[in-house]
Amino acid sequence: xxxxxxxxxxxxxxxxxxxxxxxxxxxxxxxTILRAIGEDPEREGLIGTPRRIANMYEELFSxxxxxxxxxxxxxxEEQHKEMVIVKDIPLQSLCEHHLLPFHGVAHVAYIxxxxxxxxxxIARLVEMLAHRPQVQERLTSQIADLLMKGLRARGAAVxxxxxxLCMTMRGVKKPGSRVVTSANRGIFRENxxxxxxxxxxxxxxxx
Ligand SMILES: [Zn+2]
Numbered sequence: 001x002x003x004x005x006x007x008x009x010x011x012x013x014x015x016x017x018x019x020x021x022x023x024x025x026x027x028x029x030x031x032t033i034l035r036a037i038g039e040d041p042e043r044e045g046l047i048g049t050p051r052r053i054a055n056m057y058e059e060l061f062s063x064x065x066x067x068x069x070x071x072x073x074x075x076x077e078e079q080h081k082e083m084v085i086v087k088d089i090p091l092q093s094l095c096e097h098h099l100l101p102f103h104g105v106a107h108v109a110y111i112x113x114x115x116x117x118x119x120x121x122i123a124r125l126v127e128m129l130a131h132r133p134q135v136q137e138r139l140t141s142q143i144a145d146l147l148m149k150g151l152r153a154r155g156a157a158v159x160x161x162x163x164x165l166c167m168t169m170r171g172v173k174k175p176g177s178r179v180v181t182s183a184n185r186g187i188f189r190e191n192x193x194x195x196x197x198x199x200x201x202x203x204x205x206x207x
Pocket of ligand 1: 096097098100167
């Protein structure tokens with residue numbers, strides 16, 4: 001049993017050649033949107049907005065084209081075969097339906113099969129996948145599937161607990177509502193007591 005709270009980011013591992021975002025095109029698009037909503041993009045407060053948004057999107061979508069499997073190839077052999085849990089990994093992403101943020105925490109567990117990975121790599125994996133247009137359900141599954149594949153783990157489990165601005169500030173406007181998703185793979189799916197141990201360690205009722 002090993003537990004850790006991951007806060008740091010990872011190294012540059014996992015970076016592959018990517019085309020990058022077209023910041024000129026983003027700036028033009030933002031200008032178009034500002035005009036379309038009836039604003040004056042030349043006024044003082046807005047004059048730098050297209051440039052700021054282009055820079056921001058470059059950062060927030062930096063996970064597009066990066067290879068998450070590369071993060072897991074830097075694992076190492078270790079005869080640890082008990083559950084590893086990384087709790088409370090901060091998560092910020094953008095929902096692909098509205099490009100509005102959703103944010104919360106991810107809890108990630110796996111049971112190694114002779115191969116483990118640095119704790120910071122797990123946090124980096126979550127961050128890389130979150131820095132793409134996402135839906136929370138897919139993000140949850142992707143993390144679990146990558147751990148299974150990249151580490152040949154005996155099992156993987158992921159819980160994400162997040163608030164979606166597209167639910168709280170627009171549309172149905174339900175402030176305070178949270179979306180909880182989970183994915184269980186391998187032994188976490190097959191063995192209810194393993195899943196229960198994970199949920200207990202998260203401080204959640206095993207249901
Ligand atoms: Zn949305």
